[in-house]
Amino acid sequence: MKQAANVLRREIYGYFASPVAYIFLIIFLMLAGYLTFVEGEFYEGRQASLLPFFYFHPILYLLFGPALSMRLWSEERKSGTIQLLLSLPITIFDAVLGKFLAAWIFVGVGLLLTFPMVLTVVYLGSPDYWAIFCGYLGSFLMAGVYLAIGSFTSALTKNQVVSFVIAILLSLVLFLAGFPNFTRQLESMLPLSAVNFIASFGFFTHFLSIMRGVIDLGDVFYYFSVMGLMLFANVLVLEARKAA
Amino acid sequence: MGRTGKTFSSALGLLLAAGIVIFGNIVANRLGLRRDMTDEKLYTLSQGTRNILKHLETPVTLRFCYSRSLRDTPPQFKNYAKRVEDLLREYPALSGGKLSLIMSDPEPDSEEEDVAQRSGLQGLPIAPEVHFYLGLMASGSGGEEVIPYFDQSRERFLEYDITRAIYLASQEGRVKVGVLSSLKLFGDPAPNPMFGGPPPEQNGKPWMFIEELKKLYDVSEIPASAERIEDSVRLLVVIQPKDLQEKTQYAIDQFVMSGRNAIFFVDPAYTNEEQRQQFGPQSDTSLDHLFKAWGVEYSAEKIVVDSELATLVRTHKGPMKHPAWLSLGEANMSKDEVISAQLSTVLMVHAGSLGKVEGVDVTMVPLITSSKESKSLDKFKVSYGSPSSLLTELQSGTDTHVLAALYKGKLKSAFAAPPAGASGTPVKEAASTIAVVADVDMLVDAYCLRPIEIMGQVYGYQPLNQNVIFLNNSVEMLTGNQDLISLRSRGRFTRPFDKVLDIEARARKEWQTKVDEREKRLKDIEEEIGKHLKMGGDGQAIMTAEIQEQLEKARSESTRIRHELRALRRQLNGDVDTLGAWLKFWNIAAVPLFIGLCGIVVASTRSNRLRKQEG
Known part of the structure; x- marks a missing residue:
């Protein structure tokens, strides 16, 4: 675990030393603001609630999750530093966990920087603070899943673009599985119970409740279990590479 | 283990992990362990x-x-x-x-x-x-x-x-509602207003509220001498009974003790003008015994008068405000109960007041209350006193009075043993809900509906107030079971932008008078233009130069005012729009700009440091 913390520290430092991270944060924040105010019609809706803000997060992460995580392992593999990293006295699991946590914390910083949204609703009306807290919690957990998927696909290939594309495809499957517009289409083709089963693996399905202020054990379990599965797969892929 | 073996065991491990994830998710979803963190518990069903x-x-x-x-x-x-x-x-x-x-x-x-x-x-x-x-x-x-x-x-x-x-x-068949009354609510084929027949305004026809109820329910008349009420009746509506026999009282009691609900309309002075002139105000005490056992406190000898809710009525001295005719508004309705929450105009005439009998374990939920400026007076004083003398009485010692209420909980039977002639053992206790309304006049057609007459023929009715809706709401709610009745009003989901509402209200205050002034001026000018055009004739006569000049002047004035109005309307929304634009800026651009600046500072500090190191 101590080793994982070292990797995490090194990675976090790496993020803020590169201009890419700043550009990343700028685009993330501008897009989040734009989607909330323009597409979500936050101001026109006149409700002191962050639902129009959170509603776009699954879509936002669909782009940012793979983009942020594509370099986690591909870059190390391409530049050969992976050999160096794996020759250090740390386990693959520690390395995977450290890198993943660093990326997750980075997204957390991005989320924290959306604080003007909270100030806005507090200024305009009297929002439900617990609901806002739950929204942020849910968004952070969901980001973790996107990043875990990206981390896994990044370990599969040396090419960052390939990793990005595979991560987007995998994420898209889980995104669509719970996306209400898509599940409604499915309803006309499949029996309701089958649609519900498919939807139960979707990001949206597990984000809808927590975004509104309802914490469901099933939702929290979903996020952590999918994250765990992806990171486990990540470790297995790296172990296979190491052995090769 | 060889490489193939290792790959195989990895794949197997991954499959196993995926299986655990899928199974675990199914189980975790089924558990239904959740916590609604919202202030109003908006997503938790009652x-x-x-x-x-x-x-x-x-x-x-x-x-x-x-x-x-x-x-x-x-x-x-x-x-x-x-x-x-x-x-x-x-x-x-x-x-x-x-x-x-x-x-x-x-x-x-x-x-x-x-x-x-x-x-x-x-x-x-x-x-x-x-x-x-x-x-x-x-x-x-x-x-x-x-x-x-x-x-x-x-x-x-x-x-x-x-x-x-x-x-x-999920319920099969129409809901059956039984109505028990000494009044001829279902019409009287041979009306005789002299001897306790229906009030003359009903003309022997069924009361309109009965007709309204029949549209939604299977309504049946239960004779005032009934000794038993059918099991199929879901709700009993008792309206101003007179001299009920003990056996009928027992039937009503046992109906409520079967866990079914009932509504009672009772009145200390049912205002049937002819009856009143001949026999004095009508009242009855045959429900007292039941009411007492169920915790309902009601006196047939008192009438509520209210100076704030007094209604303008025609008297032989001309129109006067009468404090016993209560025009009840939104402020008098309980906002938490489905029956009354959305009512805003209810008329009650010579209504009594309700309370709860001390020591009886029921919950009394007021539905309609009088204002603070009311008093419960002796009914003879009210019936024969002039409105002005009653208003004098109301100058001191006033308080609010409940005019309609629900009584819920475990109601106790008024009978320890069946009365003579009745059989079986009485049920002693049941979870039921009863509504008591201390006015009957409110259901009389003339007090709640106005007929739409064309050439002496009645083509329909127009409501004068929401009295019939009040009855419909009560029947609708009480025909449901106790679970349905327990659902009270929930929290509001809406959390409006108070700030924006304030700005709008301020802007309206500031600009609305100017807008109104200009709109009025515009209307005047348009009328003036119309007049000039008329004077100019319908195109045949030639307009004098003077008229034409005035017309031109009026037209340019009208254009100027329209411009001003547009500008004013922009002003009305201006502050709200400006605030929106600022918020958009703060949320979309401010933090990114700041981060950009930080990035530049960090990068330049680092390159300086590097240059120094290299130097």
């Missing part, structure tokens, strides 16, 4: 709803019709639709598989729109040929129950409305 869903015997299908794909739907509508959808999604999980929810999007000219229209859903026209739908159809063994449109003003009763639709859709 115990009453849970009970109804748990005890559904036949399947019920909910079809939620929402015009999701319509473009340009106002965001407020979308927000509310989302709220309704969120709440609806909570239902199926609690029904043990008996309830299914179908989402429907009735697009214009689609088959789904036809279905919605056929079922009686109301589309809100938002463009030519385009309707916005937001309603619900619940179908089950009891037929189809429809919520034609989810009106946001009923948001606090959203759960009640949905649960009621599900409950009714």
